[in-house]
Amino acid sequence: MELRIDRQAQVPVVQQIVDALHGWIRCNKVVPGARLPSVRQIARINLLNQSCVVEACERLTAQGVLASRRGSGFVVAVPASLAPGQQDVSGFAGADINQCPPLCELQLGGGSLPEGWRETDDLAYAIRQVSRTDMAGLFSYSSPLGLPALRQQILKRLDRLDIHARDSRILTTAGASQGLDLIVRTLLKPGDCVVVESPGYPLLFELLRLQGIKMLEVSRTPHGPDVAALEALLHEHRPRGLFINSFHHNPTGCSLAPVVAQRILQLAREYGLLVIEDDVYADLCSGPGKRLAALDERVIYIGSYSKTLSSSLRVGFVLANQAVIGRLAEVKMISSMGASGFCESVLACLLANGAYGKLVERQQKRLDRDRQTALQLLEDAGWEVFGKPVGGLFIWARSRMRDFAQVQAQARRCGVVLSSMTAFSPQGASNDWQRINVACACDPRARAFFRATASDRPPAF
């Protein structure tokens, strides 16, 4: 069991071991009763002090994740949780407890920053601050549109993207997920038809399917959706809406060219198309680029703080016109009674005191550096890269080894998990492109994997 411990990080080593073990149990769906390798073994392999490993295991025991078995070390106490976004949830409820846990692996195609990138101090400070001063926040729902102070801060950040709005156009949501869900439930009805990008965001496809919405695919080019194909779809099917990741697109990492943005808005006006711009990766890049929402007030815009600060606060937002916000707020109240006043206060505090701004600057710099390295590693290994992302979390690339089974075998040997071949297609079609998470691409396991894919065969393209 190799744990990735960063001795330069601000997070104490014991806490890193806690997180790494917890992550290992989670990402491998380790079953209850499964035995951990011995403390001595974990310490030896990872060059750690045994007492640190013991302390970490004891903390996890206190949290109910591990149980201590006299004479046989530590075992997993309860069904391990799945990594978020994994599909086999129902299977999990009936997990086979005889299944053996695999070794810890690097999720090279993961959709978030790895836990090692997250920063504790400011967030923990804000939490303690709010717990001391904001009694109402401890107990009450936030207001239906979201905490006024938070909405003000969100508007200030939107100003930097040239999106200027009044706060009656902002609705806070439990992450971008609730934003998408409210939009789909409120503005679309079963049987409606919308355009989605291919490749695109898997959970959006599942959400649309859940609500009985039909999907039309438009191909994503390095400069945005293929506008000629989009126009043909609009002409033929008159869909209700278009869901788009305009910047740092998931999974390709590419952003809209200005001319494509203008054309999309023109088509939207012409065909009465609802444009839903999902910009959850916005704060992972400081580069220029006008959002669709900055160009046209009719665009519905979704943002989130899950990708940068914390997924645990569950705070995102929707920007739309006042009438739409009113309808979304009503459905938000009916379906969830509103958000956590506490979590919204914590985020408002970090936005107001500048800690959030500094955090994302650090993340952007580190990502820019790692993206350069990753692009070089891929080039050295002869991978084909889709566009050349200049911001965000993703690179979309494929190995010269066109046999995906072979690529996967190499990945497995290096302790790397690739994203599924079909995940990013609205209809589940197979392809040989991979989503590479920039923040994982410089990990030694990823480097070894890229090298392995270079040496096996001569270039095929």
Added chain:
Amino acid sequence: MELRIDRQAQVPVVQQIVDALHGWIRCNKVVPGARLPSVRQIARINLLNQSCVVEACERLTAQGVLASRRGSGFVVAVPASLAPGQQDVSGFAGADINQCPPLCELQLGGGSLPEGWRETDDLAYAIRQVSRTDMAGLFSYSSPLGLPALRQQILKRLDRLDIHARDSRILTTAGASQGLDLIVRTLLKPGDCVVVESPGYPLLFELLRLQGIKMLEVSRTPHGPDVAALEALLHEHRPRGLFINSFHHNPTGCSLAPVVAQRILQLAREYGLLVIEDDVYADLCSGPGKRLAALDERVIYIGSYSKTLSSSLRVGFVLANQAVIGRLAEVKMISSMGASGFCESVLACLLANGAYGKLVERQQKRLDRDRQTALQLLEDAGWEVFGKPVGGLFIWARSRMRDFAQVQAQARRCGVVLSSMTAFSPQGASNDWQRINVACACDPRARAFFRATASDRPPAF
């Protein structure tokens, strides 16, 4: 502006003023720019030290709720938030900023414990504790079924209600609201028909309407739903499900008689009826009584910690069979990406260290005392009481003044807001019964109101 300050409470006076002012702004939908009464005036009317009022106003200014205007005291800085559960959300988004704020009022029909009843210390302690020790919780979603340690604690509390289950049958949700929402979205489809109690829970009715589910009404008697009427409905319409507050029913406060519970389960078996038992008021009473879920494993059971500990943590749960839990968990992931790991850890900590158990015992004792007083006040004022609730938060009663406009006029004069006449009817039918929140009924404004309704007319029944 009368604020309710409790000098015996553990909460510091300044904090109480902060909460009361914030509550006043919220519950009265005070518009931006509206001026607060002067500090001197607020201090004089409420027998408070002026410096305490100033400090409270300054804290609210720091939170962005108030703004300080040179020479004209404090004004409301941003659109005030609505009290949760209020319907006029879309109206709020476009609130008329010329509207004048009314004086602060007692929500006699409110659905939660008033803020003065909530206890800060243990919750704030647990929050600080988790912020120091659980780094993964600070950043990550909880697992799809919910934090394993929390699910274990939930099961322990269910044991006290004679509900014995394994943790694979528990799914945590963002409050009971998400539980209801997931059930309605996953197990029902538009056009399906279900039975609801009348009177009953307004937000359930809105949720069912939102999803296009048809409602059949069954009258609630003091001993539970009218089973003869229920049987006739089942026979005629073959509905998919029954939604029921078995104990401490909202709004009547009454609980199922054992014979009624047995009959409901018998009918459910006979007609293949899905029984959804919403027991969010469970922890507000320690009295005996077997839940439907304790009598039959097929019952889907919903619980929450919003009514006792905090609505801000957004934690509730659903208990169902493993197959149903798997389906609900999948929709939970698709629609929300999971719950807050942080909030779930905080609750797990309070359940594990016993603080939650002690809190609800104190609340139960205080409610029992206030319920006795309230029943006496109502009797003295000649009100008719529906059943005689022995637990929970509500009494359902009507004044001998049968003219509701007159009752409302008296309420207004005493600074009391009554619940709407139509809120608790699935079809919005009017009636003269009132939901009385036991925790508000001993407030001086409520006492004055009850007295006023007694003296106006001779008994009419």
